[in-house]
Amino acid sequence: MPSPRYWREVPSRLRLEAARCSGCGKVNYPPRPICPGCRGDQSEPVTLSKTGTIITSTVIHIAPDDFLFEAPYAIAVVETPEKARLMAQVVDCDPSSVGPGMDVSLEFRLIRKEARSGILCYGFKAVPAASWEAQS
Amino acid sequence: MREVAIVAAGMTPFGELWEMSLRQLFAEAALDVITKAGVDHLDAIYVGNMSGGCFVGQEHLGPLMADQIGMAGVPSTRIESACASGGVALRTAFFEVASGASDLVLASGVEKMNDGADVTNVLATAADQELEVYHGITFPGLYAMIARAHMEAHGTTEEDLSWVSVKNHRHGALNPKAQFPREFTLEQVMNSTPVAEPLRLLHCSPVSDGAAAVLLCPLDQATRYTDQPIRILGTGQATSAMALADRKDPTFLDSVQLSGERAFTMAGVGPDDIDVAEVHDCFAISEICCIDALGLVERSQASGAAASGLTALGGRIPVNTSGGLKAKGHPVGATGIAQIIEIFEQLRGESGDRQVSGARLGLAQNMGGSGASSVVHILERI
Numbered sequence: 001m002p003s004p005r006y007w008r009e010v011p012s013r014l015r016l017e018a019a020r021c022s023g024c025g026k027v028n029y030p031p032r033p034i035c036p037g038c039r040g041d042q043s044e045p046v047t048l049s050k051t052g053t054i055i056t057s058t059v060i061h062i063a064p065d066d067f068l069f070e071a072p073y074a075i076a077v078v079e080t081p082e083k084a085r086l087m088a089q090v091v092d093c094d095p096s097s098v099g100p101g102m103d104v105s106l107e108f109r110l111i112r113k114e115a116r117s118g119i120l121c122y123g124f125k126a127v128p129a130a131s132w133e134a135q136s
Numbered sequence: 137m138r139e140v141a142i143v144a145a146g147m148t149p150f151g152e153l154w155e156m157s158l159r160q161l162f163a164e165a166a167l168d169v170i171t172k173a174g175v176d177h178l179d180a181i182y183v184g185n186m187s188g189g190c191f192v193g194q195e196h197l198g199p200l201m202a203d204q205i206g207m208a209g210v211p212s213t214r215i216e217s218a219c220a221s222g223g224v225a226l227r228t229a230f231f232e233v234a235s236g237a238s239d240l241v242l243a244s245g246v247e248k249m250n251d252g253a254d255v256t257n258v259l260a261t262a263a264d265q266e267l268e269v270y271h272g273i274t275f276p277g278l279y280a281m282i283a284r285a286h287m288e289a290h291g292t293t294e295e296d297l298s299w300v301s302v303k304n305h306r307h308g309a310l311n312p313k314a315q316f317p318r319e320f321t322l323e324q325v326m327n328s329t330p331v332a333e334p335l336r337l338l339h340c341s342p343v344s345d346g347a348a349a350v351l352l353c354p355l356d357q358a359t360r361y362t363d364q365p366i367r368i369l370g371t372g373q374a375t376s377a378m379a380l381a382d383r384k385d386p387t388f389l390d391s392v393q394l395s396g397e398r399a400f401t402m403a404g405v406g407p408d409d410i411d412v413a414e415v416h417d418c419f420a421i422s423e424i425c426c427i428d429a430l431g432l433v434e435r436s437q438a439s440g441a442a443a444s445g446l447t448a449l450g451g452r453i454p455v456n457t458s459g460g461l462k463a464k465g466h467p468v469g470a471t472g473i474a475q476i477i478e479i480f481e482q483l484r485g486e487s488g489d490r491q492v493s494g495a496r497l498g499l500a501q502n503m504g505g506s507g508a509s510s511v512v513h514i515l516e517r518i
Contacts, residue, residue, distance in 0.1 A: 009266055030267075036377065056288070056386055058280035059333040060272065064256050067272040072330075075273055077281060077381045085381035087271050096333075100288045111271060123271065 006119055013123045016050070016106070018084050019043035029084040048086075050106040051129065052078040055085060057102075059095045066112045074098040078106070078126050092127040103129040137234040139355035141365035142515070144173035145477040147348035150465030151315040156345060158192050158248035163204045165347035165470075166244055170205070173351050173361040179238035181212035184225030184245030185469035188214075190258040192251045201246070218262035219418060221245060222348065222472025223502030223511035227371045230513075233352045244349035245474070247467035255343050259468070262505040264379040276340055276419060278380055278506040280332035283421035285386045287334065292424065292439040294334055298325040299443035300420040301338050301462055307449060308459020310490040315344050315465030339420040344465035348473035350480065355518075364484045369405070369497075370514040372398025378508045389422075391510040392429035392501060399499070399512040407431035410514075411495040412482045413453060414475035416503035417460040423447075426501055427455060430512070449490060457482065457490045472502035476513060483517040 011017040012030030019031035023040030029048060034041055057076035060067070067073065074095035079085045088106065090098045104126035111123040146168025148161050156164070162183065170178075183201050188194040195214075202212035215225040222245030229243035249255055259275045260268075268278070286292045302322050308314040320338055328338040351361070358365030374394035377383050383390070400406055413432055417423035428438035432453050433446060441447045447455035458464045458478035461471060479498035481487050501512045 013266075013270075036382065055381075056281040056285035058277050058284060058335075059330075060274060060277050061330045061332060062256065062274065062276065064260065064269075064272065064274060065254055070272070073272065075271060075277060075281075077386065087268050087273060087379070087381055089271055100284065121270070 002117065003119060006121065016048040016124065018046050018048050018082065020046045027082040027084040029086055046082060048080045048082055048084055052080040052104055052106065052126070054090070054098065054100055054102040054104060055079050056100050057090065057098050059098070076126060078104055088124055088126045090126045103131060105129050138236055140230050140233045140352055140368045141355040141358040142350045142368065142476070142480055143353055143358050143361040143365050144169045144351045145349070145480050146172060147313060147474055147477055148346050149313045150344045150346035150467055150474070152250045153345040154250065158188060158194055158246060159200060159204045161248060161345060161347035162201045162244065162246040165246070165349040166201070166205045166242060169242065169349045169351050175240055175351070175361065178207055178210050178240050178242050180229070180232055180241045181207065181210055182225040182229045182241070182243050183212065183214045184221035184472055185214050186216060186218050186221050186247060187258050187261060190261060191253045192248050217509045218504030219416070219468045220472060220502045220504030220509040220511050221469040222474070223500070223513065224373065224472070226350065226473060226476055226513060227373055227511055229352050230368055230371055233354060239353055239357060241352045242349055243352060243473060244347065245470035245472055246347035247469040248345050249343045249467060250345050267379045267381065274332060276335050277332040279419040279421055280335045281380060282386055282425065282506065283334050286421060286424065289387050290439060294326060295322070296424065296439040296443060297334065297339050297420040298322050300417060300423045301325045303442040303448050304417060304456050304460040304462040307457050307490055308463020310488070311459045311464055314459045314463050315342055316463050317459070335419055335421070341418045341461035341466035344467040346465060346467035346470045346474070348470045348477055350473060350476055365518060366480050366483050367516045367518055368513060369516045370399040370403025371512070372396060372402065373511040374398065376508050378505065380506055387425065389425045389429045389507040389510065391507055392426050392503065395510040395512045396430040396501065399514050403514040405497060405514065409497050410453060410499045411497050412457060412479065412492040413455050413499040413501070414458060414460070414478050415455055415501045417456055417462050418466060418503070420462070422503065423455065423460065426503070430499070430501060449492070454492050457487065457492060472511065475500040475502055476515070479515050483515055
């Protein structure tokens with residue numbers, strides 16, 4: 001991955017910057033010029049909360065090369081309280097315990113190491129929320 | 137617009153064809169069609185191909201493929217729409233003939249997946265690189281998430297998924313062009329290696345090489361080339377949000393519904409009129425989602441349709457009589473055309489042991505990505 005490509009994504013990927021549409025209120029992550037909900041072009045910046053609930057998930061057994069040594073790992077679509085959805089690995093737990101409805105916190109982690117460019121790629125991973133662990 | 141017919145079809149077997157290159161695959165299918173139709177020229181060529189660049193380092197397939205069949209000079213264009221490339225190539229060819237711009241147009245698809253590329257990575261280029269693939273998702277993983285959401289929302293079971301594979305392999309066992317022309321038991325499917333939970337190896341279409349091609353011309357010229365032309369009655373295409381996280385309901389493939397509605401409207405028929413259908417079963421869950429979104433079965437029946445025999449040969453609406461992507465193979469760019477060929481042969485009564493008797497109207501639905509693209513064609517026996 002060339003470094004400008006990594007750098008361009010920093011605001012959304014590393015700071016969870018999103019945009020709330022001034023027309024319909026939908027939170028779009030990452031921000032985009034036209035709201036897919038109402039086609040409005042006005043929005044205000046919003047930062048996503050570092051918590052969420054799993055909408056759906058899987059456990060990857062056959063992984064891409066960059067993640068070969070991590071398999072099996074859980075990955076999920078997480079919805080934040082702002083109703084924005086994002087994809088993230090779910091870690092620090094048994095992958096088979098991950099499923100829809102699970103509450104998670106989003107933590108800043110190393111996502112992958114790029115062999116060719118040498119870039120360490122960061123982002124957010126989900127971990128089971130303390131409240132969820134207390135329940136189960 | 138002029139009415140358009142398919143007058144000839146040709147395809148390679150699908151499989152791990154180590155002795156065949158990308159260009160040889162295309163040439164075999166294309167020359168088969170040209171010979172059958174007895175034509176000495178083409179007005180245009182469309183080549184459906186997902187990723188010649190990533191799979192074998194070859195782009196610019198339009199002129200390469202035209203040249204391979206002695207047609208240098210003919211306008212020839214590569215069409216890319218991920219795994220829907222073949223279906224969109226057909227749609228593009230359809231409009232070129234319907235518009236009156238051309239009379240003889242070859243619609244084809246080709247993919248060479250077994251040549252050393254990291255197939256998991258290449259297929260993932262059809263997902264959102266920044267929002268999905270970055271985090272380690274794979275294509276089976278995306279459909280696995282759709283499957284898990286489907287189980288949660290609709291009570292679909294691993295057994296329901298497995299019956300789709302059992303049924304399609306029963307059909308594929310009757311197809312000499314299929315990559316895996318053999319049956320599997322429910323137990324074999326349910327005990328196969330996990331790929332992305334809840335999907336197992338035998339819920340996933342294989343990695344395949346292959347090519348397929350059909351020849352289109354105006355309906356009123358069709359009898360010059362065949363005594364059994366098949367009319368293209370409707371075409372519909374639609375897109376949806378690329379990333380799974382951006383879909384309101386991850387269990388519903390709205391591009392499939394929309395492309396189906398557009399094709400049905402154009403054709404002037406409805407889902408209940410369809411006698412035989414090929415739908416995009418890249419993973420077992422996608423067949424369940426597609427027959428639901430197209431309206432081929434009631435939503436409440438979709439998950440159990442394979443187990444109940446509704447979508448099996450002899451059932452009310454046989455789906456994937458070719459064996460589907462699962463058993464026939466899935467050379468991604470060729471799949472959309474291969475689906476059309478199965479319907480073409482069914483409507484001409486040429487499907488042998490897997491013939492749906494009296495089939496008059498057939499549907500083919502081809503999908504790209506995790507459902508971000510869908511294209512539907514409805515064909516009619518004349």
